[in-house]
Amino acid sequence: MKFVAITACPTGIAHTYMAAESLEQTAKANGDTIVVETQGSAGSEPLSAADIADADAVIFAADLAVQGRERFAGKPIVEAPVKAAINDAAGLFERAKAAAAEPPAAEPAASAAAAEPELTTKVGEHDRFGSRIRQWLMTGVSYLIPFVAAGGLLIAVSFALGGYKIADAPSVTEHFDAGSLAGWAALMYQIGSVAFKFLVPVLAGFIAFAMADRPAIAPGFVGGAIAVAIGAGFLGGLVAGLFAGAVVLGLKKIRVPKAMRGIMPVVVYPLLGTVVVGVLMYVVVGKPIAIATAGLTHWLNSLSGTSAVLLGALLGLMMAFDMGGPVNKAAYAFAVGGLTTGSAGSLQIMAAVMAAGMVPPLSLALASTVRKKLFTAAERENGRAAWLLGASFITEGAIPFAAADPFRVIPSIMAGSAVTGALSMAFGATLRAPHGGIFVVPLIGNPLLFLVALVAGTLVAAASVVLLKQVRSRSVEETPAVSAHPVNA
Template sequence: MKYVAITACPTGIAHTYMAAEALEQAAQDAGEELKVETQGSAGSTPLSDEDIRSADAVIFAVDVGVRDRERFAGKPIVEAPVKQAINDAAGLLQRAAEAARQPVADAGDAAAETAEPALASKVTAGAGFGNRLRQWLMTGVSYMIPFVAAGGLLIALSFALGGYQITDAPPVTEQFDAASLVSWAALANQIGSAAFEFLVPVLAGFIAFAIADRPAIAPGFVGGAIAVTVGAGFLGGLVAGLLAGAVIAGLKTVKVPRGIAGIMPVVVLPLLGTLVVGALMFVVVGKPIALAMTALTDWLTGLSGANAALLGALLGAMIAFDMGGPINKVAYTFAVGGLSIGSTTSLEIMAAVMAAGMVPPLALALASAVRGRLFTPAERANGRTAWLLGASFITEGAIPFAAADPLRIIPSTVIGAATTGALSMSFGATLRAPHGGIFVTPLVGNPLPYLAAIVIGVVVSAAAVLVAKQIGRPAGEPAAEQTAERTAAVAA
């Protein structure tokens, strides 16, 4: 049989491509033909019309909306979350085969039902409220991350070149010397600071977009900018985005004369939505949220000793729990938000989160290298790749291991990451870069204790994995042999 597939996750980075690889491998093992279009952050090569026409069924392994979904009108479609494709690609192919044998709705009706906007981060229709809320928030985070990476790394580079006092440099529009390293450091700092000013508006704007499409983008951006103005920060941005989306969604339900329907999404909805959201943010909700943010900032600034270690352990556990999923992103966004505060404790939180995020892939790389017989050949191959992924702060490098054995892998990596987070906070390590992993160690305050915290967490997590892998297995029986026996039993 012939299949085509679309894979897409909210951030468009690791899960998108892991799902594609899993589907391709499952199709190859089954002797089927499958072509995948990865709608990720690196762009995608669209499936050809011929591929779509000749396909017996379509697989959507997505956590967000599918771009140009109308192309697949009239085809049997199977939909599933990205993680299901990673964990059970063979099962998805089986579902697609069953769907191909069922009668398909009229192509015109299917096109009407599956039409989606060109921007593809809209929540999937028909999802429950909890899933929709998660995807709304993840949409905002996914569009915000490029600004975090660009702005944060430029700011970190400026500190490496010019020291922390570079923030006091005069504007480069007034004073810039191309032969001066300090001037270049000031330039990087001011560009990075300008990028950081977009974080909250972008977060709010694309949360609103996920809820109510393009007409909600302007109210969301304006609400996010007002959140920054009144000091409500990231929490204010979240509220502004949800508020803008809700306002526009409500306004879209109002019936209007046909004569003005054409200008509603371009003029009327953005105008009324911006007015309502702006007024609410300035007059009603902005100030209480700003007070809450001030209280949170004061609490963070006052953290020390055991309290700081507990916070580091909690954030480390969150980073490792779903390895790039929503809980991981909550901890990461919380840490990034602290970079704009600039307090010592906020920088310690960023260091703890990044250190903990490196632990799962590094620990599994170490465990698969030390006791390879406990892992399948595919896992040992993934372990070699996980060294670089872990060092680069790409926690998703641990997903192939967790997908194959979640009950053993996830608790083990959570223990190690929590240990690293607690130690990093206790050691007082600081970090101003939002990404980069081990490669931004020169920007770390107290780098040796910071590296020690990572090493200790990796060793703890790897030891926990090796112990867990041997629980419930006959002595001396390799994991690969057990896997083969289980596969044979299932097939029988």
Template sequence: MSDMITADLVDLDLSADTKEAAARSLAERMVAQGRVTDLEGFLADVAAREAQMPTGLDGGIGIPHCRSAHVTEPTLAFGRSASGIDFGAADGPADLVFLIAAPVGADDAHLTILSSLARQLMNADFTSALRSAADAGEAAALIRGEEAQAEETPREVSGASAESAELSVPGGTGGTGGTDGTGTGAASVSRRGAAESGFDDSAVTPAAASAGVTAVSGADAPDAPADERPFRIVAVTSCPTGIAHTYMAAESLENAGREAGVELVVETQGSAGFTRLDPAVIKAADGVIFAHDVPVRDKDRFAGKPTVDVGVKAGISRPADLIAEVRERAARGEVTAGAPAAAGTPVERAGDSGDGYGTKLRKWLMSGVSYMVPFVAAGGLLIALGFAIGGWEIDKAPSVMDHFTWTQIDSWAALLFQIGGVSFRFLVPVLAGYIAYGMADRPGLVPGFVGGSIALTINAGFLGGLAAGLIAGGVVMAIQKVHIPAPLRGIMPVVVIPLISSAIVGFLMFVVIGKPIAEAQQGMTDWLNGLTGTNAVLLGALLGLMMCFDLGGPVNKVAYTFATAGIAVADPSDSAMKIMAAVMAAGMVPPLAMALATTVRSKLFTETERENGKAAWVLGASFISEGAIPFAAADPLRVIPSSMVGGAITGALAMAFDTTLRAPHGGVFVVPLIGNPMLYLVAIAAGVGVTTALVVLLKGLRKPATGTASADPTASTEAGSTQTEQQPVAA
């Protein structure tokens, strides 16, 4: 903690009147200390996190925080306001403001120490001491925990145990930072909670202790009769950042549990990762509390128990109410449903519970596409290799079951082609099956695959697969809402749901909507085949824009899926192969351009970005658009528009040059399989050149951030640090 805050990072007379001004004032101190490389970029990440959920807490506390590519090391800045600043807390303005800055990829020990501040903010003694601190040095020492070295006895409100050495813990009384940087303070919290709540302290496992959870063996306390022991609760806390609210909610719930006389064990799913509660602890629990703003990981572990599910701030502000509510539900016998229902669908497990229908629809479709793409890549490349080895007539070769000669190259080419063809025939069924899976979990797989196979049978193609998947998922979801007598529930997922849903989906696909969809599919194919001249060039430019817009995200996947659907047939048209060529060429542009830019104007990029640029050469050449994500994340307003311009030019030129591609992946490694390969490379080179020029120009025009100090002129202010996410991490 001593490295995280100094007197220079403390302002006891914070004069800001808004949360934005407060964050700027404290962030400027971080910039002056070399802790933040780009003031405006960092403040944008703070604002993005603030937009997700206000960071004001009851008790006059504001705790703006984020992970950012512009932070060089974990840092705390503290400000004290006489008039108070509105951070959105229910009880009014905050007079204590903590700005927490964590770099992307901060190590677990640092994140653990940061989380201990969050726990310590629940200690009234700590906040009172900060309000009365006479100077910046005293306040910094309080936060570092230096005054706590003389206090070797545990405090009831602090969460530290007697056997824990109170080093590197804010205020000396938190419970997550250990002296060795391994999080031993978290183990202290767990042991304290175990001892005070009646758990067998000897049953705390090292792995669980290091992660801040109490693991109880199934041999001792869990077997005690319920009427002879306190009520037992397991809880999970998590927030978008996993630094502050996650641990504050945990501390608040633990304190309330002790006051209520219940045994309460918390699993904190924070930025430093998490260790699952021992299954014996969950089994022995009488109730469950979820206080979270991101999906609870492995939620199905807690199925079949009385459950209260709220946002993380409720865990901080009203923990006693949550404990009372879960006890009331237990008394009424309310429990969650079985594992599939409790776990939610795959889309719900990966997204936000408050997603609207449009967002869910997109995620359902992307679920199907994500499972389909490996079949596309494997099948398409095998088919392309078959053509490359055996020539364009290899598709007329007899089945290798009937004719295969080990010493003939044509037999091997036919084998590759036919294996690829089998893989391709899975595309539509897999697409439909996993769209339904995203909607209704495993019960959706059978009707989804059946509907997708029917779409293939009636030549409804890609559009038919989309419709079949959505129908199958909807039918299963409707069946699951019907109240079923308890004796019949066991056969529902194995017999009843597959039977009824497959029959309904099959009827609809064969008799009702299959023919119109097949006609629409044929109409789209005919339209593509008729594209020539300007229309084809415009389509290539549009696809290029889409491929470079989000670099592997949903828009990129829509363009890629559109292209692969066209070639996922036994005999794709020239237009379909032109579209595939344009899409792959455009997708190669962003990473190659970033690699070239870091080579020709290295001073505009940080050392980390220059290293990423070396990897981007290989990623771009392999048609992995995600190779440009670190650059786009650090500087999206310059990198993404530049990439889109270059991608549009490449896509348009690829179509204008009549280049074709049968393989759905491979980058430069499948250039021998491309029609007009030299012109194809010219199109890619043109787009790369344009994107590189635009990025260099725009970055060269950017003014350095005021107050940034760096001995390395190539670092700090030009582009910020990089990260490996698709977006700057402000969560």
């Protein structure tokens, strides 16, 4: 049979493309054909009209609203979360074949609402409130990541070229020496610093966007900018984004004369939303959040000894638990938020989070290399790719292993990441770059001890996986021997 599919995850980085690969491999194994459109952060090549017309059914493996959904009108459609395509692609194909065998349902009549842009999160009317909050926050984080990567890596490069004192260099608009390394370092630092100033407004703006669509962007961005101005930081940005989305959603419920409906989303919602959010941030909640942020920064700076080690272990557990999912992203967002303060404790947290996030793919790559017989051919192939993914701080490289054997793999990698996070904090390793993996080691404070922490956690996780798989392998081998001697009645 012929299928087409669309994959999309909130961040548009790893899960989107891993789901596509899983669908393609399963289709090949089944003797079917499939063409996948990946609606990821790198953009996508749209499915051709011919591919859609020839398809027997359509698979949407997406945690976001599918772009261009109208192209598939009249086709049998199967929808599932993006992880379903990674963990159970065969089940999705069975559902798609069943849907193809049924007569197509009548298409609903087009409505005025259908002409409006779809929300960027796949939140239904009956979704639980907790699920909605998670999707809104993940949308904000997904739009934040490009600014984090651009700004953070530029600042890290500037420190590598000119040292940490480059932060005190005069503005390049007043003095820029194109012939000196220090001049270029200052330029990189100042560009990166400007990019970093967008972090909180972008987070707030796109949380609001996920909640109430485009009319909420302006209130969200302004609320985020106010959070920066009053020192409320990332916590203030989160609150501002949620306030902006809630205010615009409330305004949308007010019935207005038909003649005014055209100007509401362009003028009235952004205007009133910005006023309300601005008043709330400046007058009501901004100062308490700024005090809480200052307290958190002071606490991070004061961490030492056991408390720092325990925090590193906790962050390591979070990074490995769902390998790029909401818990992982929460730990990562916490670390990135600290980078904007520049405090010593925050830089240690960033190093611990990155090291812990590298452990899962590296440990499984090691385990599948040294004990090949415990892994399938597909897992050994994934293991070869996991070396590079782990070295690049792409934790999602461990997902194929966890999907195949979650009860042995996930506890093992959590243990290894906890060890690495704890050791990194104990060693006092620091990091100013929010990404880059092994490629930014020269920018790390105490780089050798950072690598010791990384290797130690990788060995712990790999040894745990091998041990648990050996126990399973032995139990499977012993089962036929027991059944060969039945007890006589």
